[in-house]
Amino acid sequence: MMGEIKQAMRRNLWDENQVLRQILGICSILAVTNLMTNTLVMGLGLIFVISLSSLTISLLRSYIPHRVRMIVQVFIIAAYVILVDIFIKAQLPEISKALGPYVGLIITNCIIMGRAEAYAQKNPPFLAMIDGFFAGLGYMLVILAISFIRELLGFGTIFGFDVNFIGFQTWTIMVMPPAAFFIIGVMTWAASSMRLSRQTLQKPSPAPTAAGQQASR
């Protein structure tokens, strides 16, 4: 059991990191990452939804007819997203306004459907929940890293606290969309070149990278 949990952790946090390796869930990533507070809320919301929807889908896996499974999965995910949306609206109205439609867009976040299809519908509930949790955590770590760079350089703050002691001229571009593309591009580059160079060390002829081909939604 512990071994499987460890495996799920390793797989989702690095080996098959949903964002850097599978290129999934990019849509919501980029839009919310110019402030770390918003990013953290979004990440926690996604972890909640993905853990519980993986658990539910796994519990129901023998009752859902194969042909309509997609729509059932979407229903389950949407129900949890509504909970998150209502919670954020009630407790953190400011952040709810800033996130706008992106909380609702957790429904179409490919990571959740991806884990449901690839893991939750074939595995027991507890493991599915752990897998979902770590997939969400892997996502949150990546978006926090991106928003750290964007907020620090764009506003000179971290979680809203001013850390710009030396009077550094902030980069407006970091707050705007293009910066998010550049940062995620460089991060995927770093991640895949690290893996490729490790492969070259182990084997004389590395296989061409297949990341990205799998991302289809």
Place this chain on the structure above:
Amino acid sequence: MGDAVAINPFIILLAAIFTSNMVLANFLGMCSFIAVSNEYKTASGLGKAVTLVMVVTTILNWIIFRFVIIPLGLEYLRFIIFIVVIAATVQIIEMAMDRYLPELHIKLGIFLPLITVNCAILGISLFMIIRDYGAVQSLFFGVGSGLGWWLAICALAAIREKIAKNKLPLGLDGPGITFIITGIMALAFIGFAGTLIVQ
């Protein structure tokens, strides 16, 4: 948001294509944008399919929101209702196309199921509500967003076809370079900012 009523629909159309482009400014529909942009032809096909679905679902969701969800006070269920409308629309369009336009169906067929989970489609409906658009405004918003998405994916696919044979540093090919190209495109589209102000 109260000012939204006054905005000319044509301005919304142009703004949705250029200044607040779905992909380049709002990051919606990124997954298929990155995955299906290797080839110009397929990219253009997907762009057309997205535009079609976007226009139809925007209108349907507007009607449903105004005449069903608001009177019944079901705002909290709107995510589920919208996603069901989108899934059903995609299914119906696919069946109708298969029946009446078989050629087009063969061309666009593989993309249609993918579109259900394209965040841009759901995103448009949610933006439309947040910005409080009227019927005509929503129609133009849907058309413009679809065209903007189509334009962006065609441009990206054309660039990727051009650089397909070039040598890239280890690990940069595939998603890495695609993100960076998209970033440069987004920078170029910022050039339009300020000409039209909608948000």
